[in-house]
Amino acid sequence: MGKKELRIISPNGHLGFAPTKEESFWLGAATKPDYYCADSGSDDIGPVPLGSDICTSHPDHQKHDLELMLLASREQGVPMIIGSSGDTGTNSRVDMYVQFIKEIAAKHHMKKFKLCYFYSNVDKEYIRTKMVNGEKIEGLNSRHDLTLEELDMTDNIVAVAGVHPFIKCLEMGADVIIGGRSSDVAVFAAPAIYEGFPENLSYYLGKVLECASFCAEPYGAKESVIGTITHEDVKVTAMAPFQRCTVASVAGHAMYERTNPYFEYVAGGKMDMRECVYEQYDEKTCRITNPKFIPIEGKIKVKLEGAGRVGYRYLGMAGIRDPYTIKNIDKVIDWAKSQIKERHPEGGYEISYRIFGKNGVMGDLEPIKETKSHELLVVVEGVSKDKALAEEITLIGTRQIFYARLPEVKGTAGTAAFILDEVTPLSDAYTWTMDHTVAVDDPMELFDVHEIEVGS
Numbered sequence: 001m002g003k004k005e006l007r008i009i010s011p012n013g014h015l016g017f018a019p020t021k022e023e024s025f026w027l028g029a030a031t032k033p034d035y036y037c038a039d040s041g042s043d044d045i046g047p048v049p050l051g052s053d054i055c056t057s058h059p060d061h062q063k064h065d066l067e068l069m070l071l072a073s074r075e076q077g078v079p080m081i082i083g084s085s086g087d088t089g090t091n092s093r094v095d096m097y098v099q100f101i102k103e104i105a106a107k108h109h110m111k112k113f114k115l116c117y118f119y120s121n122v123d124k125e126y127i128r129t130k131m132v133n134g135e136k137i138e139g140l141n142s143r144h145d146l147t148l149e150e151l152d153m154t155d156n157i158v159a160v161a162g163v164h165p166f167i168k169c170l171e172m173g174a175d176v177i178i179g180g181r182s183s184d185v186a187v188f189a190a191p192a193i194y195e196g197f198p199e200n201l202s203y204y205l206g207k208v209l210e211c212a213s214f215c216a217e218p219y220g221a222k223e224s225v226i227g228t229i230t231h232e233d234v235k236v237t238a239m240a241p242f243q244r245c246t247v248a249s250v251a252g253h254a255m256y257e258r259t260n261p262y263f264e265y266v267a268g269g270k271m272d273m274r275e276c277v278y279e280q281y282d283e284k285t286c287r288i289t290n291p292k293f294i295p296i297e298g299k300i301k302v303k304l305e306g307a308g309r310v311g312y313r314y315l316g317m318a319g320i321r322d323p324y325t326i327k328n329i330d331k332v333i334d335w336a337k338s339q340i341k342e343r344h345p346e347g348g349y350e351i352s353y354r355i356f357g358k359n360g361v362m363g364d365l366e367p368i369k370e371t372k373s374h375e376l377l378v379v380v381e382g383v384s385k386d387k388a389l390a391e392e393i394t395l396i397g398t399r400q401i402f403y404a405r406l407p408e409v410k411g412t413a414g415t416a417a418f419i420l421d422e423v424t425p426l427s428d429a430y431t432w433t434m435d436h437t438v439a440v441d442d443p444m445e446l447f448d449v450h451e452i453e454v455g456s
Contacts, residue, residue, distance in 0.1 A: 002196035004230060008188055009033040009239075011069065011224040013211035015040035015082065016055075016062030021222045024213075024240040028224040029072040035191045036073040038065070039184045039210055040097075041084025043305070050088045051155045051307030051430030055096075057087050066097065067104045070176065074110055081166060081177045081187055089158055089181025091121045097178045098452075105455045112455040113176060116169035119448040120180025122157040122304060130438065137436045140303065141259065146436050153308040154433040159446035160303040162267030166190030168449055176454070180447065181305065183266050184210035188227065197229050200293040203271045205229045207254060207264055208236045208288065215253040216243040237285040247278040250286040267302050267443055269295040299439040302446055306434025310350070312390040313429040316380040316398030317419035325415045326376055328406050329355060332415075333378075336400035340393050349384040349393045350429075378416075383429040394423040 009028045012020040015038040045056045055062070066082070073080035086093025098117050105113075128151060131137060137146035158181035167190050169177045179187070185206030192202035205227050208215050213223035216238040223240035236245045254273055255261030264271040272292040281287040320326055333353050340351060357373035359366035378401060382394030402416040409415075440446065 005228055006035070006192055006195050006197060007031070007033040007226055007228045008035045008037050008191065008205070008209060009224055009226050010037060010188065010209040010212045012038050012065055012222050013214055014042050014057075015065045016057035016087070017042075018222055019061045020065045020068055020224070021220075021240070022068065024224040025068055025072075027241075028226050028239040029076075031226065032076060033226055034078055036069045036078065036080040037188050037191065037209070038069065038081075038212075039083045039182070039187050041087050041089050041181060045087055047307035047430040047432045048427050050090065050158065050305060051309055052428060053088070053090050053092055053156055055086045055088075055093065062086070062097075063100055063104070066100050070101060070104050070110075071108065073176070074113065079170065079175055079177065079191065081179070081191065083161070083166075083179040083182030083184070083187035085178055085180065089120050089179065090156060091119045091180065094119055094178055094180050101176060101178065102454055110455040112453055114172070114174050114451060115176045115178065115454045116172055116174035116449060116451045117178040118161070118165040118169065118180050118450070120158045120161060120182070120446065122159050122446055124151055124154060124157065127151055127157065127304075127438065135439070137304070137434075137438055138301070140435045140437060143435055146434060150433050154306040155308050155430070157304055157306040157434060159438075160267070160305060161447055162186045162300075162302070162443060163190035163193055164267070164443040165447040165449055167194045168444060169451075170194045172449070172451055174451070183303075185264060185266055185271075189266075192229050198231060199269075200271070200291045201229055201231075201234050203264065203266065203293055204273070204276070204288060204291040205234045207271065207273075208234060208250060211253065211256070213238065213240060213243060214256070215250050216240070216245045217249040218243065232289065234288045235281055235285050236288070244284045245286040247280055247286055250288065251276070251278050268300050269293055299441065300443045301437040301439050302443070304434050304436045304438055306432070307430045308433040310429040310431050311383045311385040312387040313426040314382045314391050314394035314423045315426050316382075316394050316423040318378045318380070318398055318401045318416045319419060320376040320378065320401070320416050321374070322415045323374075324406065324409065325404070326371060326373065329358060329371065329376060329378075331406060332401055332404040335404040336397050339400040339403075340396050343396060344389070344393060348386065349382060349389055351383075351393055351397050352381045353397075354379040354381075380423075382423075391423060391425070398423060
């Protein structure tokens with residue numbers, strides 16, 4: 001007979017991005033969950049970490065969270081699963097997490113355990129061969145199909161794993177799984193499917209656990225929650241003493257971060273949440289029934305994420321308090337741009353302005369068109385493949401805010417104040433080059449699984 005229920009703790013919606021709160025984690029660990037699972041990646045961080053193959057999370061925060069999970073799971077003798085290691089799930093980030101696990105195990109003199117890990121990086125030539133042979137690499141979210149030009153400008157590609165490599169690792173007897181880039185949902189759905197629970201409920205379990213305490217109220221990030229799956233339902237319980245999982249908080253989270261709030265797509269199908277039923281099970285627990293899972297017809301499609309370098313990047317900042325300049329800020333920006341163009345008419349650069357106090361967050365999507373702020377912060381970003389040019393155009397674009405010629409202005413100062421006299425170099429600029437899918441003959445085709453023994 002299979003298990004009647006399975007309990008999974010999710011301590012952090014993005015492991016390492018900020019440290020897991022320890023009180024709620026240890027309260028959850030004391031209930032002896034069957035699995036310790038966490039996602040460690042996100043597209044929210046932008047294309048720079050993937051393109052340049054770095055982390056955006058602090059290494060001490062990542063080690064802290066991994067140590068909590070490894071200590072608790074090894075003490076209980078239950079599996080620990082991490083997906084999208086090191087923010088992006090590239091091969092180098094997987095290797096880094098494997099090394100962290102080794103160091104933590106040595107620090108605590110842990111007994112031997114099996115660690116399985118898998119890679120998600122995709123060779124550009126694999127994609128090129130498919131394209132040359134006439135296969136379409138289909139675009140997502142209104143993107144067109146991938147072109148060879150876009151492929152050529154891509155520096156790093158990762159495939160987004162579904163449940164398949166995680167299940168493979170569990171079948172190999174893994175005590176700890178360190179995963180490459182993965183669907184958030186798959187990290188939690190995989191152990192439930194492996195243990196024999198229905199796909200529809202397993203994928204919903206993953207959906208509700210992926211961001212940990214974001215499915216609870218009041219808001220409190222990095223707090224632990226526990227999901228319980230049976231063959232009839234999913235329940236999610238807040239571990240933080242001040243939080244509850246309610247019908248509103250859980251249903252709201254199910255609709256979070258999706259173009260269509262009712263569907264969740266994974267390698268192999270999609271979850272349909274239109275007919276989900278939410279009930280308040282107890283003070284801290286919400287019960288969910290009736291999600292649907294619709295398997296894909298034909299070949300499984302795996303999502304690909306790619307990023308490519310655009311150039312060097314510099315940042316300038318100017319503060320504005322003068323009411324007339326604020327009223328005419330668009331003319332001021334046009335003036336600054338014209339001065340860059342006068343100096344460099346041949347182009348070879350990109351210049352952008354974010355005006356905080358006007359539309360710095362939403363840009364052209366900002367519905368409030370009339371600026372009523374008493375002060376503005378103008379953030380200037382210059383990018384070019386030529387480092388010296390990137391610095392110069394950012395400097396011109398920032399300083400010319402001060403020199404802008406406006407009608408009716410007779411003074412020579414006071415229109416802007418520079419936060420820094422110089423402009424500041426940033427990490428190189430990258431852009432998303434791939435948000436596409438590739439059809440595969442085998443769902444494990446893009447994921448390379450390894451196993452090692454850790455501990456003494």
